[in-house]
Each structure stands twice: as structure tokens, then as C-alpha cells.
Amino acid sequence: MNKIISSILGLLFVIALIASSCHSSRSMLKKPLKAKGSEYLLQQMERSELDFNTLSLKASVEIIQEGKKQSFKAKMRLQKDSLIWISISPLLGIEFIRLELTADSVKLMNRIDKNYFCGDYSIVNRFLETSVDFNILQALILGNDFSYYERATFRADIDHNEYKLSTAKRHKLKKYIRNSEDEQRTFLHDIWLNANNFKITRIKLKEANRNPRKIEAIYSDYNYISGQLFPTNISFEINADKKTLLDLSYGSIKINEELAFPFKISSKYKALNIAY
Numbered sequence: 326m327n328k329i330i331s332s333i334l335g336l337l338f339v340i341a342l343i344a345s346s347c348h349s350s351r352s353m354l355k356k357p358l359k360a361k362g363s364e365y366l367l368q369q370m371e372r373s374e375l376d377f378n379t380l381s382l383k384a385s386v387e388i389i390q391e392g393k394k395q396s397f398k399a400k401m402r403l404q405k406d407s408l409i410w411i412s413i414s415p416l417l418g419i420e421f422i423r424l425e426l427t428a429d430s431v432k433l434m435n436r437i438d439k440n441y442f443c444g445d446y447s448i449v450n451r452f453l454e455t456s457v458d459f460n461i462l463q464a465l466i467l468g469n470d471f472s473y474y475e476r477a478t479f480r481a482d483i484d485h486n487e488y489k490l491s492t493a494k495r496h497k498l499k500k501y502i503r504n505s506e507d508e509q510r511t512f513l514h515d516i517w518l519n520a521n522n523f524k525i526t527r528i529k530l531k532e533a534n535r536n537p538r539k540i541e542a543i544y545s546d547y548n549y550i551s552g553q554l555f556p557t558n559i560s561f562e563i564n565a566d567k568k569t570l571l572d573l574s575y576g577s578i579k580i581n582e583e584l585a586f587p588f589k590i591s592s593k594y595k596a597l598n599i600a601y
Contacts, residue, residue, distance in 0.1 A: 358488070358520055363481040366488050369523040370516070374469045375553055378405055379584045383577040389570040397421075401466070402584050409463060410586040425588040428459045429503075434590060441590050442597045447506070458507070468525050468544040468556045470516065473501040487526060488518040493533065522547075524554055538565040551580040 382401040387394065398418070402410040409426040425432040433442045446458055460473050478492040495512040502508050510532065517527040524547055530540040540563050544556035555578060561571040 358483045358486060360483060361481055361488060363479040363490060366481050366490055366518060366523070367476050367479060370470060370490075370518055370525065373523040373554070375467050375555055377403075377580050379403065379581055380405075380467075381577070381579040381582060381584055382575050385574045385576065387572045390567055402586055403463065403466075404584070404586070406460075406463070406472070408586055409459070409466070410588065423588060425586065426459060426462065432588065432590075434588070434594065439591070439593060440595045440597050460501075465528075465542060466559075468559070470525065471495075473498050474512075484517065487520055488523075490516040490518070522554060524556075538563060540564075550578045553580070 380401075380403040382403075384399045384401065385396070386399050387396050389395075396416060398414045398416065400412040400414075402408075407427065409424075411422075411424040411426070412420055413422040413424075414420050420436050423434045423436065429445060431442070431444055431446060435441065460471055463469075464471050474495050474497055476495075478494045479490045480492070482489045482491065491514070493513045495514045497507050497510060513529075513531040513533050515527075515529040516525055518524065519526050525544055527544070528540075528542045530542075531538065541561075543560045544558075545560070546558040547554045547556050549555075555575075557575045557578070559573045561569075561573065563569045
């Protein structure tokens with residue numbers, strides 16, 4: 326994989342797996358919180374999640390890795406539970422990378438070098454030495470929970486005027502398991518909830534059965550979009566061989582408008598020969 330494409334793939338899935346403890350929109354409550362059971366908190370969290378059919382986002386992205394900072398613009402279009410379309414451009418506005426992500430496939434076009442890659446999540450997971458899938462990516466982009474993962478093992482606590490849900494054994498639901506990687510994946514998962522609206526403010530994620538990478542995400546600056554609360558800033562951090570910080574600030578956000586997802590690879594483009 327050439328260095329530019331590997332960097333873009335890495336940064337994309339850092340978005341899906343990350344965050345920082347730099348700042349947070351924690352609400353200070355006047356009265357001490359009353360303890361709540363995990364099932365109650367999970368139900369309230371589910372009710373507070375962003376509900377949509379289509380979603381269009383424009384974002385400013387800043388990435389810091391090994392002391393080097395990169396900034397670019399991104400457009401995202403989502404068809405719920407089926408498609409994520411991303412266009413990445415430098416600040417000058419000329420499209421550089423276009424991606425199409427589905428439950429089973431990862432497709433990338435390099436518009437500058439005129440080449441492309443089509444494959445599945447296995448190459449991304451081997452490149453990152455971790456496990457992600459479409460559902461995890463969609464959830465982390467939106468500040469929702471993972472839809473297709475079991476919830477029975479969570480325990481509930483109170484932490485700094487927020488509710489906290491924790492589990493050391495989170496698995497994918499059997500009816501959504503597609504391959505052996507899905508079956509083997511087990512997460513240590515912590516979720517912090519705003520005590521007023523039960524929106525997710527922070528997550529910590531590790532994969533239990535591998536050399537775990539510590540992943541954190543903080544969701545802040547929630548605003549009402551079409552009557553629903555949506556985080557307009559997400560801070561990401563991943564601690565592995567290299568520490569990566571990413572700040573994602575959403576600008577234009579549109580829900581349930583008719584969208585196009587153009588992704589046609591020119592016959593003049595060359596396929597990338599990616600060895601793993």
C-alpha cells in the first residue's frame with residue numbers, strides 16, 4: 326500500500342475508534358445523582374439516540390500524530406445501516422479521496438493519483454491491528470451505541486455527575502455474526518451518559534482478546550438538529566504504537582433529505598496491489 330493510501334485508511338478508521346480526554350461537555354448538577362439500574366440507563370440511552378434514514382454532514386478535521394498536524398475538509402453521507410460515503414479534500418477544496426463503506430466492503434478512489442482499492446474490512450483490521458465493522462464506524466461517527474452488540478453484561482455506576490455503564494464481555498449478537506472474526510471479538514466497553522438527556526458524552530473501548538489498544542472518544546457541543554440532539558464536536562484519541570489525536574467538528578448537518586452516493590471508478594484508474 327502506498328504511504329498516502331495507508332495513511333488515509335488509517336485516519337478513517339481512527340475516526341471510528343478513538344478520542345481524547347482534553348475537554349468534555351459534562352453538565353454540573355445541583356443535586357447528587359440517584360443510582361439507576363443498567364437496564365433503565367440502556368433504555369434511556371437508546372431513546373436518546375439519533376434516529377434517521379439519511380444524514381448529510383460537512384466536517385473540519387484536524388489530526389495530530391508524532392507532533393505533525395494535518396487539516397482537511399470532509400463530506401459524509403449516510404444511509405442508515407447500509408452505506409457511508411466520504412469525500413476528503415485539502416483546505417483548497419479539490420477532492421483527493423472518495424470512500425464507499427458498506428457492511429461487507431471498503432472501496433477507495435484516489436482522485437489525484439488515479440488509482441483505487443476494493444476490498445473488505447479484514448485488510449483495514451490487519452493494517453490497524455484491531456477490529457472494526459460498519460456498525461461500529463456508524464455508531465462512533467454519530468455518538469450512538471453499537472446496535473448489533475449484546476447489552477446484558479453492563480453494570481451501572483455514577484462517575485463525576487454522569488452515569489457510567491461498563492462491561493468486560495461485549496459480544497456481537499449471534500444473528501449478526503458473519504465470520505469467525507465477529508465471533509471472536511470481545512470488547513471492554515465503558516460509556517458515560519449525560520444525566521439530563523442520556524446522550525453519550527464519552528466512551529472507552531478495548532478489544533479484550535488481543536493486545537489491546539486504548540481507544541477513547543468524547544462527544545461535546547450537542548445541538549438540536551431537526552428536533553434531535555447531535556454532537557457537533559468529537560475528539561478522538563488512540564494509544565497504540567503511535568498516539569493519534571483527532572478533532573472532528575461538524576458544520577452543515579441535514580437529516581432525511583434525498584441524497585446521491587456517486588462512486589464510479591474510471592476505467593483509466595489502476596487497481597492498488599495491496600499486500601497483507
